[in-house]
Amino acid sequence: DTGVSQNPRHKITKRGQNVTFRCDPISEHNRLYWYRQTLGQGPEFLTYFQNEAQLEKSRLLSDRFSAERPKGSFSTLEIQRTEQGDSAMYLCASSLEGVITGELFFGEGSRLTVL
Amino acid sequence: RKEVEQDPGPFNVPEGATVAFNCTYSNSASQSFFWYRQDCRKEPKLLMSVYSSGNEDGRFTAQLNRASQYISLLIRDSKLSDSATYLCVVNMFMAGNDYKLSFGAGTTVTVRA
Numbered sequence: 001d002t003g004v005s006q007n008p009r010h011k012i013t014k015r016g017q018n019v020t021f022r023c024d025p026i027s028e029h030n031r032l033y034w035y036r037q038t039l040g041q042g043p044e045f046l047t048y049f050q051n052e053a054q055l056e057k058s059r060l061l062s063d064r065f066s067a068e069r070p071k072g073s074f075s076t077l078e079i080q081r082t083e084q085g086d087s088a089m090y091l092c093a094s095s096l097e098g099v100i101t102g103e104l105f106f107g108e109g110s111r112l113t114v115l
Numbered sequence: 116r117k118e119v120e121q122d123p124g125p126f127n128v129p130e131g132a133t134v135a136f137n138c139t140y141s142n143s144a145s146q147s148f149f150w151y152r153q154d155c156r157k158e159p160k161l162l163m164s165v166y167s168s169g170n171e172d173g174r175f176t177a178q179l180n181r182a183s184q185y186i187s188l189l190i191r192d193s194k195l196s197d198s199a200t201y202l203c204v205v206n207m208f209m210a211g212n213d214y215k216l217s218f219g220a221g222t223t224v225t226v227r228a
Contacts, residue, residue, distance in 0.1 A: 033215075056209045107158060
């Protein structure tokens with residue numbers, strides 16, 4: 001399968017713990033995006049990378065959140081000191097071009113439940 | 116005001132019916148518009164782009180009204196498999212001369228036999 005892959009698919013953690021999600025984009029895509037989706041809402045933009053450079057961060061991304069894409073390939077999203085409000089589906093997407101004309105290809109998401 | 120607003124529905128329609136719904140967007144500088152489809156507990160997938168002159172893709176017709184800043188999607192001859200949430204998506208300008216895709220909350224369509 002050459003699509004976007006994310007892991008883990010599901011993560012249950014206790015409040016205050018740290019969690020890390022990984023995203024492997026489509027190999028030739030230079031852009032990688034993180035979105036968060038809660039029930040009944042559309043995906044909310046968190047951050048994106050062009051190659052290894054993180055070019056934009058949403059104000060939704062508090063200082064407990066950090067994302068990296070060290071070699072311009074896979075990316076990680078870490079949440080420190082998780083809170084119950086962090087419970088959501090974390091979606092990764094990649095694209096070859098910018099989103100003026102390009103399509104985002106999403107992974108199946110990593111579902112986080114914070115108890 | 117939200118960047119993209121949609122009627123959440125749900126729209127419950129019988130097979131074979133036509134269903135249409137709109138979304139509005141706040142940023143007049145937006146240049147690209149899309150409809151994505153999201154099945155229950157699945158990831159969003161591109162359904163179709165929306166062009167200024169309007170466009171069709173089989174039973175799906177998308178329209179764009181830049182003056183009123185709204186986008187519409189019409190589904191003809193509904194199939195059971197059309198049951199999904201339809202996300203209105205607009206590109207929004209970000210700092211650094213780039214764009215992000217902003218998603219509406221989605222319109223839920225349920226087609227019944």
